[in-house]
Amino acid sequence: MFQFVHCFWRSSTPTVPGRIAAVALIIAKVEKLKPLEVELRRLEDLSESVVNDFAYMKKREEEMRDTNESTNTRVLYFSIFSMCCL
Template sequence: MKFQSAILCAAGLISLASGIRFDIPSLPKGEGASRCISQWIPKDTPVKVDADTTQIGSNQVLIANIFDDSAFNNKYAHHNSLTTQKFSFITQAHANVIVCIDNVLDPGVQKSNQYSTVKLHMESGQSASDFQKMVVENELNPIEAELRRLESNLEDVQDFLNYLKTSEAKLRSMNEVANTRVSMFSLMTIAVLVSIAVSQVLYLRRFFHAKKLI
C-alpha cells in the first residue's frame, strides 16, 4: 500500500505543469515580500518557466529569481526588468525548484497604487521536452509516441523512487548514529554516577574509621 502511494505521488510530480496568476504591488526595495511558486523536481530534469507580466502604473522593476532549496542552493536564472521571458534549464539536484518575483519601485518614487499582474507557468520532465518534434523526427506512430512518453515518465518515476530510498537511508543512518550516541552517553552517565557513589562510600568509611565510629 505504501509503495502504491509512493507511485501515485511520483506520478503526480513527474511531468507536472504548474501555472499561477497573481497581482504584486510595487513597493520600495526591502519593503515588499517576494511572490513565489515551487515544484519538487528530480535531478537532471528539463524545466521550462514562462513569465508574462502586465504593469499597472509606471516606475516599476520586476525581478525574477529561479533557484532550488537543495544543500547546494543552485541558482538557475536571474532577470531584471522582467516583461515576457522564457527560462529553460536542467535541474542539478533533487529539490524544490522555486520561482520568485519581486516588484520594486524606482528610487525616489512615492508608492501609491502601482502593481503588476504576473503569469507564471512552469513545466518539468516530459511536458518540458519538445515531444512533438521528437515524434516528427523519428516518424513515430501514435502508439510508439505514447510508449516513448510513458518510458520517459517511468524513468522519472524511478529517479524519484531512488531519491526517496536514498533519503530514507540517510535518515535511518542519522537515526542510528543518534541512538548510538545517546546510548553511549547514558552508559557514561551511569558509570560516572556509580563512580561517585563508590567514592562517597569509601570516603564515608574512612571518615567513620578516623572518628572511630565503626
C-alpha cells in the same frame, strides 16, 4: 480593504514542460512516430523518472537510517556516562 496582486508565472518565457513537449513533438516528426507511439515514449520517460526517484529515495532512506542508528548509539553511551557520573 487590502488589495494584493501576485504574479507567479511570467508570460514572456515558456515553462520547461512546454519546451520538453516541443522537443518531443520535433522528435516525433523527425522519426515519423504515430500519436500512440509518442504517448508510449512519454509514458516510458515518466516511468523511468519514477524509478529514478524511488532509487534516490531508497538511498536517502539508507543514509537516514545509518544516521539514526549512530545517534541512538551516541545517546546510549551518553546515558551510560551520565548514570556513572551520578
